[in-house]
Amino acid sequence: METMSLEYSLYPKKYDVVVIGGGTAGAMAAMAAGREGASVLLVEREYALGGTSTLAQTTPRMTNHMTQDVMNSSLSGELQTLLVGKNFGFNKTWFNPQLLKCALEEMCEKYGVDLLYGADFLTVVAKNGTLTHAVFQTVAGAIAVAGKSFIDATGNAAVAVAAGCPVEQGDGQGRNQPMTLRFALSHVDIEAARDFMIRSGIWNANEKSYLEMASLWCYNRHPLTDLFRKAVEDGVLTPRDGNYFQSFAVPCYGSGVMYFNCPEAGHIRNALDPAAVTEMVVYSRKAALRLLNFMRKYVPGFENCELHSFAEMPGVRESRRIVGEYYLTEPDYDKRSKFPDGIAQTAYPIDIHDDSLQTLHLMGPGEFFEVPFRSMIPKNVNNLLAAGRCVSASFRVQGALRIQLVCMAMGEAAGIAAGLDPHTAVCDGAAIRRKMMEYGGTFA
Numbered sequence: 001m002e003t004m005s006l007e008y009s010l011y012p013k014k015y016d017v018v019v020i021g022g023g024t025a026g027a028m029a030a031m032a033a034g035r036e037g038a039s040v041l042l043v044e045r046e047y048a049l050g051g052t053s054t055l056a057q058t059t060p061r062m063t064n065h066m067t068q069d070v071m072n073s074s075l076s077g078e079l080q081t082l083l084v085g086k087n088f089g090f091n092k093t094w095f096n097p098q099l100l101k102c103a104l105e106e107m108c109e110k111y112g113v114d115l116l117y118g119a120d121f122l123t124v125v126a127k128n129g130t131l132t133h134a135v136f137q138t139v140a141g142a143i144a145v146a147g148k149s150f151i152d153a154t155g156n157a158a159v160a161v162a163a164g165c166p167v168e169q170g171d172g173q174g175r176n177q178p179m180t181l182r183f184a185l186s187h188v189d190i191e192a193a194r195d196f197m198i199r200s201g202i203w204n205a206n207e208k209s210y211l212e213m214a215s216l217w218c219y220n221r222h223p224l225t226d227l228f229r230k231a232v233e234d235g236v237l238t239p240r241d242g243n244y245f246q247s248f249a250v251p252c253y254g255s256g257v258m259y260f261n262c263p264e265a266g267h268i269r270n271a272l273d274p275a276a277v278t279e280m281v282v283y284s285r286k287a288a289l290r291l292l293n294f295m296r297k298y299v300p301g302f303e304n305c306e307l308h309s310f311a312e313m314p315g316v317r318e319s320r321r322i323v324g325e326y327y328l329t330e331p332d333y334d335k336r337s338k339f340p341d342g343i344a345q346t347a348y349p350i351d352i353h354d355d356s357l358q359t360l361h362l363m364g365p366g367e368f369f370e371v372p373f374r375s376m377i378p379k380n381v382n383n384l385l386a387a388g389r390c391v392s393a394s395f396r397v398q399g400a401l402r403i404q405l406v407c408m409a410m411g412e413a414a415g416i417a418a419g420l421d422p423h424t425a426v427c428d429g430a431a432i433r434r435k436m437m438e439y440g441g442t443f444a
């Protein structure tokens with residue numbers, strides 16, 4: 001690799017905690033550190049908070065599938081109360097991604113978090129295993145922000161890589177999970193779509209939740225899948241367009257908007273290759289237009305639908321993961337492992353999107369596993385934590401812990417730890433779990 005020197009200026013203010021990445025985990029981390037009284041800068045390369053949950057249009061927030069009613073992160077609970085109170089969301093699950101951006105900014109203000117948008121993380125400055133600055137590219141050139149501790153919430157473990165910590169990528173054969181550029185349609189007659197689903201026997205007439213539609217080729221004899229089959233025969237869709245189809249109604253839009261968790265570009269599997277991600281985005285926009293045409297022509301309720309938006313950010317399910325002080329593996333998942341420093345609990349199934357989509361194996365009643373605090377501690381550095389989908393876990397277990405509720409709990413735990421003491425590498429994770437409970441977080 002070629003090297004070049006980098007000139008940067010110093011950011012005018014120094015911070016106790018610098019959180020890099022203002023997404024699902026990062027926003028929670030910054031608020032949690034602020035709640036501890038630390039001075040916090042939350043740095044994000046885009047111009048909104050929420051990351052995948054806002055900019056990649058990823059709604060709804062999946063339940064953790066636990067039969068126990070727990071909310072590990074009190075800040076997540078507070079966010080949900082705020083969303084519902086403002087009519088920005090409906091319950092624990094359903095929220096409006098655009099309005100979530102506003103709610104997160106409001107909460108950051110409440111917890112005294114300074115925000116810096118439009119700053120793309122470049123590298124770190126370190127001395128004897130301790131990070132002293134994070135360097136960002138901004139419209140004003142490169143700037144270095146001084147901090148006592150740092151949280152990598154980039155999803156891609158970008159800070160951990162720059163700090164020289166060991167990381168892993170994909171499934172061991174260079175394949176990441178498939179990516180999705182989500183899109184949304186407006187002017188959907190959602191009640192007509194619901195009626196079609198009820199008539200087809202796919203939807204329970206008493207189901208009060210927001211509408212979800214799904215189809216996979218393996219759903220043989222499924223009325224929606226039959227429509228996909230017909231559209232492929234008619235040349236309106238390609239076979240790949242039917243590999244994975246999922247759509248959700250979104251609360252708080254008057255005009256009937258549905259967000260689509262597709263098209264899935266299952267043939268492009270390197271989320272860390274910018275050329276591949278570009279190819280995925282271009283492919284996905286073309287496929288989304290095919291799906292728009294299909295919905296108008298074949299699916300009741302969508303006759304007058306219009307393109308509402310493409311996601312501002314590609315949806316990356318998995319890219320790079322740290323190899324930290326604890327590495328979660330399938331035996332942990334199979335044994336439903338619990339830890340004294342378990343800071344997030346979930347029964348979500350291992351959800352690996354694949355061209356040959358597997359059946360999800362659900363845990364039994366009362367079963368769950370835990371994410372230990374140590375899985376957020378990267379090796380070789382004293383004052384860095386990683387939170388969110390890039391924590392230390394195998395490819396398969398990451399497929400079970402990457403949901404938003406878990407990422408948010410990890411973010412809160414990381415923020416509390418960094419806010420209390422910059423020496424996060426030796427943090428007592430069990431004490432952090434207790435602190436989460438003192439704030440009102442609930443654990444089974």
Ligand SMILES: Cc1cc2nc3c(=O)[nH]c(=O)nc-3n(C[C@H](O)[C@H](O)[C@H](O)COP(=O)(O)OP(=O)(O)OC[C@H]3O[C@@H](n4cnc5c(N)ncnc54)[C@H](O)[C@@H]3O)c2cc1C
Nearest residue numbers: 021023024025045051052062121154155315316388389404
């Ligand atoms: C298509 C798709 C569908 C999904 N569906 C669901 C679902 O229905 N329900 C559910 O609960 N979960 C779902 N998930 C999983 C979940 O949404 C994500 O795993 C989770 O939101 C990731 O959170 P994170 O904080 O790790 O990353 P993100 O939320 O992606 O946050 C990372 C942030 O870091 C920023 N960043 C990255 N690099 C830099 C840099 N160099 N400098 C500065 N900032 C940077 C990004 O812009 C982003 O804001 C889905 C994921 C995908 C991709």
